[in-house]
Amino acid sequence: MSVPPTPSSKIARPVLYTPKPRTLSAAASFDDVIRAPPLSRSTNSSVPPSTKKYKAALTTEARPRATSLRPGTPKKTSSSDGTQSRPKTPTTPKRGGPSPAPTAVSEMDVSRIDPEDALVDFETVEAGDISVDLDDLSLRTYGEEDKVLVSIRIKPTDAPNAWGATSTSIKLDPQYGKAPQEFHFDEILTGSDNKPVYTAVARSHVCAAMDGYNAVIFAYGQTASGKTFTLSGDDDHPGIIPRSMKDIFAYIKRTPTREYLLRCSYLEIYNEVIHDLLASPAMSTAQPVQIHGAGPDIVLTPLREEVVTSLKGFKEVLERGEGNRRTASTDWNERSSRSHSVFRVVIESRERGARDEDGGSGRQTPGYRPPTPGGARLQARGGRSVQTSVLSLIDLAGSEKATSDKERTREGKYINTSLLTLGTVIGTLAENAAKGRSDHVPFRNSKLTRMLQPSLSGDARISVICTINPSKDAITESVSTLLFAQRIKRVQLHASKKEVVDTAALLERYRKEIEELKRRLAEREADAPSKSRRLSAREQLEESKAMRDMSARIRQLTKLILTSQTVDETKSDQSRPASPSKVDFDMTPYQLQQELLAARRQIDSQATQILSLEEALLARPVLPPDAPESEKDKLLTEQAKTIRELEIVVTGYENSLGEPLRKVKEDVEREWADKLALEAKIREEKEVWADELVRQLEKERRTRMRLEEERQALASFVKKFDALGLGGLSLPPTKLNPPLPTPGGAAAVFAERQRNRLLAMDPGMGALAEAESPMRVAVSAAEPSLLDEPWDALEDVSVEMERTPRMPSPLVRNKENLPL
Ligand SMILES: Nc1ncnc2c1ncn2[C@@H]1O[C@H](COP(=O)(O)OP(=O)(O)OP(=O)(O)O)[C@@H](O)[C@H]1O
Numbered sequence: 062m063s064v065p066p067t068p069s070s071k072i073a074r075p076v077l078y079t080p081k082p083r084t085l086s087a088a089a090s091f092d093d094v095i096r097a098p099p100l101s102r103s104t105n106s107s108v109p110p111s112t113k114k115y116k117a118a119l120t121t122e123a124r125p126r127a128t129s130l131r132p133g134t135p136k137k138t139s140s141s142d143g144t145q146s147r148p149k150t151p152t153t154p155k156r157g158g159p160s161p162a163p164t165a166v167s168e169m170d171v172s173r174i175d176p177e178d179a180l181v182d183f184e185t186v187e188a189g190d191i192s193v194d195l196d197d198l199s200l201r202t203y204g205e206e207d208k209v210l211v212s213i214r215i216k217p218t219d220a221p222n223a224w225g226a227t228s229t230s231i232k233l234d235p236q237y238g239k240a241p242q243e244f245h246f247d248e249i250l251t252g253s254d255n256k257p258v259y260t261a262v263a264r265s266h267v268c269a270a271m272d273g274y275n276a277v278i279f280a281y282g283q284t285a286s287g288k289t290f291t292l293s294g295d296d297d298h299p300g301i302i303p304r305s306m307k308d309i310f311a312y313i314k315r316t317p318t319r320e321y322l323l324r325c326s327y328l329e330i331y332n333e334v335i336h337d338l339l340a341s342p343a344m345s346t347a348q349p350v351q352i353h354g355a356g357p358d359i360v361l362t363p364l365r366e367e368v369v370t371s372l373k374g375f376k377e378v379l380e381r382g383e384g385n386r387r388t389a390s391t392d393w394n395e396r397s398s399r400s401h402s403v404f405r406v407v408i409e410s411r412e413r414g415a416r417d418e419d420g421g422s423g424r425q426t427p428g429y430r431p432p433t434p435g436g437a438r439l440q441a442r443g444g445r446s447v448q449t450s451v452l453s454l455i456d457l458a459g460s461e462k463a464t465s466d467k468e469r470t471r472e473g474k475y476i477n478t479s480l481l482t483l484g485t486v487i488g489t490l491a492e493n494a495a496k497g498r499s500d501h502v503p504f505r506n507s508k509l510t511r512m513l514q515p516s517l518s519g520d521a522r523i524s525v526i527c528t529i530n531p532s533k534d535a536i537t538e539s540v541s542t543l544l545f546a547q548r549i550k551r552v553q554l555h556a557s558k559k560e561v562v563d564t565a566a567l568l569e570r571y572r573k574e575i576e577e578l579k580r581r582l583a584e585r586e587a588d589a590p591s592k593s594r595r596l597s598a599r600e601q602l603e604e605s606k607a608m609r610d611m612s613a614r615i616r617q618l619t620k621l622i623l624t625s626q627t628v629d630e631t632k633s634d635q636s637r638p639a640s641p642s643k644v645d646f647d648m649t650p651y652q653l654q655q656e657l658l659a660a661r662r663q664i665d666s667q668a669t670q671i672l673s674l675e676e677a678l679l680a681r682p683v684l685p686p687d688a689p690e691s692e693k694d695k696l697l698t699e700q701a702k703t704i705r706e707l708e709i710v711v712t713g714y715e716n717s718l719g720e721p722l723r724k725v726k727e728d729v730e731r732e733w734a735d736k737l738a739l740e741a742k743i744r745e746e747k748e749v750w751a752d753e754l755v756r757q758l759e760k761e762r763r764t765r766m767r768l769e770e771e772r773q774a775l776a777s778f779v780k781k782f783d784a785l786g787l788g789g790l791s792l793p794p795t796k797l798n799p800p801l802p803t804p805g806g807a808a809a810v811f812a813e814r815q816r817n818r819l820l821a822m823d824p825g826m827g828a829l830a831e832a833e834s835p836m837r838v839a840v841s842a843a844e845p846s847l848l849d850e851p852w853d854a855l856e857d858v859s860v861e862m863e864r865t866p867r868m869p870s871p872l873v874r875n876k877e878n879l880p881l
């Protein structure tokens with residue numbers, strides 16, 4: 062099985078790995094493993110250590126090192142009334158500080174071994190490593206759904222249960238308030254048994270991962286609701302992770318046609334920094350894991366990967382990682398996960414058979430091979446492709462309320478923020494899926510979502526288990542969890558298998574097949590004349606059909622070879638035209654004729670194809686809504702570049718034109734500001750004056766109306782008075798008894814009185830008034846009295862009168878020159 066190392070491999074491989082033959086006796090039975098101490102995490106010193114140890118013998122993965130005692134799962138302290146007492150909050154175990162976890166470097170680090178030596182197949186899987194109940198149903202059902210599998214797990218509680226549930230629905234008991242609605246999910250699970258939980262929510266996804274699909278299983282929920290219990294479990298109830306490992310080996314055992322390379326990594330996201338839980342704490346702190354790449358091609362480096370070949374190997378890796386995890390006692394959970402943890406298994410597989418062809422290990426390039434980050438370690442060979450998939454098992458940190466502890470508060474802030482981002486990302490994905498939109502999804506807002514981007518974008522089969530605490534004190538948190546679960550259910554998936562093909566080997570295989578077919582065809586053609594005499598008409602038809610099929614297959618293979626050559630040549634030299642078709646002159650005329658016909662048909666169909674492609678190209682949107690993330694990222698990068706260029710242009714414009722123009726504008730504005738103010742002031746004054754004018758006119762109109770009424774009353778009175786001939790009476794005037802009109806009428810009396818007043822002021826004025834007054838009064842029949850004239854015919858002098866009250870009124874005099 063082992064191949065002598067070449068000189069180059071000696072240089073490249075610092076630590077030579079020599080696989081040890083494994084015997085059944087050395088294997089750990091599943092019970093041994095399951096009964097082993099829990100996948101314990103760093104805990105506070107108050108937790109009593111477990112005395113249990115693994116009974117399993119060391120496998121190749123188990124390094125010779127001192128096995129430290131692992132603490133067991135602490136039990137909650139309960140008070141006499143059954144309520145959980147809140148233990149004092151200890152500090153988070155510091156990385157690099159004393160840790161019970163072993164930190165020795167594993168020899169199974171994938172960068173140190175030759176993957177060809179660590180292949181697992183149905184022959185090498187040990188009986189104790191497999192689950193017995195992996196059935197055909199689990200193997201078949203995983204591929205049928207393009208939706209996220211969403212399940213709810215209700216933690217058992219002694220307190221009154223606020224929720225009523227069936228196997229697929231859950232509803233808040235009306236006596237505890239009004240929940241938004243009844244929620245429906247794929248599975249609602251209760252109780253403490255982890256086996257049915259695994260079967261319902263995880264098994265099909267583990268099988269999908271083994272068959273080449275990326276698969277993600279994650280637990281989401283409020284703190285202390287049972288996420289870690291569901292994923293890791295405890296001594297008596299092994300969780301999804303240990304059970305998955307058993308199914309992986311069971312799957313391999315059931316698949317004799319393939320061989321597998323299994324490698325795991327384990328990381329945590331703590332306060333938005335990614336730590337490699339398999340590296341030494343010092344190394345992990347000094348060199349946090351970085352996320353590289355975009356869209357579906359995300360690579361995490363530096364991230365240690367360990368190759369495993371047995372269940373014991375998995376357990377060892379898990380144990381080491383768990384030992385480095387950050388947990389702490391909080392107000393709600395004695396051993397709360399303070400980080401999101403991701404356990405990843407990369408599964409590479411290819412068809413078996415390489416050993417036979419290569420006469421041994423199947424190794425093409427023995428020894429160490431520099432790995433492509435994130436790429437396959439196995440080599441495709443002999444035309445067989447390598448399938449690579451990743452199974453990610455994620456234990457999210459629990460969302461939580463504020464706590465009194467400062468350190469916990471800081472952690473809680475990061476935890477809640479990243480969970481919020483996860484919720485937003487899932488909400489947007491669900492909206493996009495529901496409404497056929499392609500809105501921007503903020504994957505980059507947290508490490509967790511960035512890392513999950515390829516999976517959440519639909520690249521993986523996803524199963525989410527949301528854990529809730531059914532107590533009435535946690536209704537708000539439970540509703541929030543259920544709403545999250547409901548959103549993620551709407552996310553659309555379109556996972557597909559990914560394969561790496563060894564093109565050269567494939568072409569070689571095609572060539573061999575063509576040779577073989579040609580040989581058989583030639584034999585049949587040579588026999589044809591003699592055969593046709595012996596065979597019945599029907600047999601002749603069948604014979605001819607078989608020969609046609611052979612020719613068709615030869616054509617198909619030739620086309621495949623030509624296509625791949627064309628692709629290769631195009632790749633190596635973009636400007637070179639495609640290689641012309643090669644004609645094999647060893648062919649019989651019949652075959653050549655067939656080839657010619659096929660070639661014509663191909664040319665016709667290609668012409669049609671070119672036309673339709675050209676049309677599609679013209680009609681194509683800039684970026685289709687279902688474009689892969691890589692395309693979107695590419696477009697974003699291009700647009701960012703364009704924006705940068707535009708910014709440069711804008712800056713140049715700003716410097717050379719924008720600034721001077723702005724200065725001119727400011728000067729002009731300043732100059733015109735005073736003028737504008739003055740104009741505005743004048744306009745304002747005019748408006749005030751106009752208002753005043755309107756007011757005065759109105760006043761004058763009212764005065765004139767009153768005067769007109771008085772005038773008319775006076776005129777009728779005077780007429781009546783004159784008609785009575787009472788003007789001659791001379792009674793002493795009083796207010797009640799006004800002076801009677803003198804001979805000549807009241808007008809004469811009035812003129813007399815006016816004259817007397819002027820004379821009293823200035824003796825000369827009486828004559829002047831009589832001589833120069835412009836007043837004209839008409840009292841004769843031909844010249845009607847002013848009192849008889851219609852008011853409208855008079856000139857409007859009211860404003861003038863108002864403004865210059867001291868000016869003499871424009872009175873009109875009669876013939877006697879008496880003012881009225
Ligand atoms: N279904 C269950 N049956 C029995 N015990 C359970 C169940 N779910 C949880 N528990 C117990 O409840 C406690 C808290 O569970 P766990 O640590 O799994 O919560 P968590 O959601 O992971 O919390 P955190 O987010 O704080 O890490 C543990 O002691 C666990 O054993």
